[in-house]
Amino acid sequence: MSNITRKYLLFASLCLMMLLSCKKEETTGNVVDAVYITSNANTGSGTSASTTITNSASGKVSVSPAVARVYVNTLKGFDVNVTYTLSGTAVAGTNYTPPAALAVTIPAGKWYTDIQIPVINSPLSGNRTIIITMTTASNNVQVGMGSDRNYKAFTYTLTN
Numbered sequence: 839m840s841n842i843t844r845k846y847l848l849f850a851s852l853c854l855m856m857l858l859s860c861k862k863e864e865t866t867g868n869v870v871d872a873v874y875i876t877s878n879a880n881t882g883s884g885t886s887a888s889t890t891i892t893n894s895a896s897g898k899v900s901v902s903p904a905v906a907r908v909y910v911n912t913l914k915g916f917d918v919n920v921t922y923t924l925s926g927t928a929v930a931g932t933n934y935t936p937p938a939a940l941a942v943t944i945p946a947g948k949w950y951t952d953i954q955i956p957v958i959n960s961p962l963s964g965n966r967t968i969i970i971t972m973t974t975a976s977n978n979v980q981v982g983m984g985s986d987r988n989y990k991a992f993t994y995t996l997t998n
Contacts, residue, residue: 872980874989896995902957904994919976926967966996
């Protein structure tokens, strides 16, 4: 076998090994429709503005309402109705007024809607919490993000 033939066979063998060792790209599939709840973030103005998105916030009892924002992860062509529960150490009727309906609607073509809980301005013996937990969403939309369904609950802490 000639030197050129050996080099060609070696080159072809290396190329074949590289091709066979390439890992097939994994596909993640479609993005799951989901809703999640965060603080009502205010980024400020200007290029130096920054925001930290969390699933908690706090406010004085003298400032009403307590606000949490419910987002969709992708823009929808249909309304998304979200139901939720209220719990925590704050007492309904004493520390806050629960909304008549424990549900909100994110309109088609919009990214979010706000849950507003009216706070009653009364002195506290210590901090109190209002926990908003999303329970259902319409149109096969998942509650929470990712496989562990993060950001389906929001804690608002009332302070004096």
